[in-house]
Amino acid sequence: MVSVSVRTAAHDPLHDVIAMLSRELSGPAPGQQTVLDRLLDVLLVLAIRACFEQSPTAPAWYRAGGDSRLGPALHAIHAEPGHPWTVPELAALSQLSRPAFARHFERALGRAPMQYLTDW
Structure with a gap:
């Protein structure tokens, strides 16, 4: 298992997606799984970008x-x-x-x- 630490600021899109995920997970709602699937896709891409931007060894x-x-x-x-x-x-x-x-x-x-x- 790989652990990654990413720093986000309040204005960072990654921070916004995490907040949206948290709100979506607060209770059941119609279409919840679809929303979660898409938000997790976005979260992954933004987290990879943030890691690359903060890394001196980015590809x-x-x-x-x-x-x-x-x-x-x-x-x-x-x-x-x-x-x-x-x-x-x-x-x-x-x-x-x-x-x-x-x-x-x-x-x-x-x-x-x-x-x-x-x-x-």
């Missing part, structure tokens, strides 16, 4: 996704991995020259863009 793809130069290309790859992407096409999404994009991508993710796409 490279997560850190690079927040980079204004690499984010657009990574989001495109992740949204459509079956698309026949090319380095020039990904560079254009990132508004970089092909060589600059390839260098920045490899520096941030430890492999060339096409190798990353193949592995993804």
Whole structure:
């Protein structure tokens, strides 16, 4: 079993979802299980995000996704991995020259863009 500690502030969406879960669990209501299932899905995603944001060892793809130069290309790859992407096409999404994009991508993710796409 893995234990994860995540700090949340009062304005954090994770805090809001936990409060909603607590209210939903306070008593039976029609559709309760459906609401709980969806809230738990949201809770899991928000908790993973919070862990990654607070961790110096977050995956490279997560850190690079927040980079204004690499984010657009990574989001495109992740949204459509079956698309026949090319380095020039990904560079254009990132508004970089092909060589600059390839260098920045490899520096941030430890492999060339096409190798990353193949592995993804």
